[in-house]
Amino acid sequence: MTYPYLTQFNGEGPIMPAMSTKPTPSRRTLLAAATATAAAPLLAGLATQDAFAAPAAASKDNWLTNTALYADPTVVEGTDYARRYRRHAMFDDDRGRRHDFARSVILAPHGGGIETGTSELCLAIAGYRPKDLAPTPDQGPAYDYWMFEGIRKKDNGKLHVTATHCDDHVARSLCAGSLNALSLHGCKPEQAGLPAGTPAVLVGGLNATLRSYLIAEFKAVGIRAQDATRIPALAGTDPDNIVNRTMLGEGAQLEITTSLRASMFQDNSATGRQEQQTDIFRNFVGAARAALQRLEAGQQIL
Template identity: 30%
Template sequence: MADLYADYAALAAAETEGVDYSRTATAPAGATWAAIAIHGGGIEGGSGEIAREVSGAGSRMAYYEFAGLKSSGNSDLHITSTNFDEPQAMALVGGVRRCLSFHGYTGTAGVPVTAIGGLDTVLVARVTAALTRAGFTVTDAPSEIAGTDPDNICNQTTSSAGVQLELSRAQRDAFFPGGENTAAVRNSGARTEEFYRYASAIRAALMGRGLIAISAINASRYCLLPAPAADVDLMATVSTDALAAGGGHFLALVARYADGNNMYLARLDFTTAQAVVLTIRKRLAGTETSLGQHTTGLTHTAGGRVAVRLQVAGSALKAKAWADGSAEPAGWQVETTDTDLTAAGEIGMRTILSSANSNTLPVTASWGDFTTLGSPQSMVVTRSVNGIVKAHGAWTDLSLTHPMRAAL
């Protein structure tokens, strides 16, 4: 069926933004990847949700969604990919090198499948392989939804190539409890394990993974880069290729690294009992101490990936860990404070085997999805009228009010 509107200008002239449709465009500084859904909301339900999750709602990579908000008739808002010229979307995609464009199609009833296409053939192959490894069915998209037209928005990148993923109705329905792909369920935030597993597979294809072969016990291996600020919020996923024997596998995110003797760490301990223990640690003048600990309840398996997050803001240190492919816990699992290390230094990862470890060497650690989620900031609010100064803690809400003055 032909689209009701030939382009965005025609749609905007007839429909009301905020009532009939919404636009969301956000990107971290320097973003080179984008996840977009130009038929989100009720147009092709589930496409916007998966684009949002893959991108971290714009924290991991650029994110765009055009969403239908109508109670019915959202198909009227469909503009085909080769004609979709909404300015925010064009600017966002035009500023990145690689783009994933998520869509929905009907497909065969009850058959979850992803039909993939686009001009970025290298990334098409990587995404296909990642989804297949994760247990999803992927096919080459038929010509009518192949995403190979140069005018397709997914191909408007700086490399003139992108990837288009067409998810069957059954695949999108599987993202929501009970297969209820309705506005109420989508807006509730309820998602299935399959939803998070799908997004994790996509991110693995995008972000890539690095392997560290640990050929000696009690010897640290670091991957570091300059920190953007002293206050950072870091996340990564990691696995090892063997169960711990004799002593544990220790894998940590690192912040405020000055040298090998001074740093903060959020460390995962893969124990010989196959437990996963999270600790926040401080290494100061060569002495390492634990500042807080949490037993996650996760079971370590060879190749099983665990996500870990570390936030450092002023003197506040927070960390959490969860199974990659599942929902991130809402709260922090370990929280503490420390004032010994204040300089930005470097950020990154540390990998080490316990001095008691007896695994056959090398043990290979696989790090991936390393992301800086933004730098928390602290502020000082000064009321110029009476000179009161109040410190503002990182990640706490801030509001400014002015007393009303009325003449009597």
């Protein structure tokens, strides 16, 4: 089932909310959910990117944080970068029964031309067609999403801000209000000790259950997947990583090799990625959604 969204940032300002019947959970409901899920062990790790060698240390970024980038007058929103998000409206006015609520958010911290293909994957996994944001499939779930995108003609990699220093207010609020988060990143196979050109997805993050579901679902559709939590450059296990800033303090991070992302599009250009996805793209999206649905089905909300 899909729902009208509260706000969408379009590079100029928020759109006013539409009415919805999506319920809002109570404080007691959310606390019960949080205590019902055990936290995974904390392991050290960093996010990665296409433009720089691993690990993606903050010293290699031109801006330490997102807010520092936003405040820099030499980069212009709508010309150099863009921010997009959807937060689904939720409320519960029914005294007789409990209503469900959106539990997961999808993130692309390095979208657009920074780590190509991650914007389109973010939208599709959230339940929207990348070309025109039409809801798909007809019946949800449609997840909340947030992305930061490089939209320059070149040098988008210079806009990278490491995920552990992502302090975008919308991104943090969406994660803080969600039980689960899934982030999309791009990497090189060499960062995982794989031969150059290897199509693979490296699955990290602190949510061990979601990691295992993702790996199983990717393998089921013929996509090479492996746990990344012991690969420092790709682990995604730093508690400060934006994907782990959820209500439960854990999420899952997908590091997708360049060749795997390239195979998802018939035309690997900005326009082509929106319009011409391959079966590999669709299988990847279906597997990620299936893993999230398995996770949510096992999360008891009291």
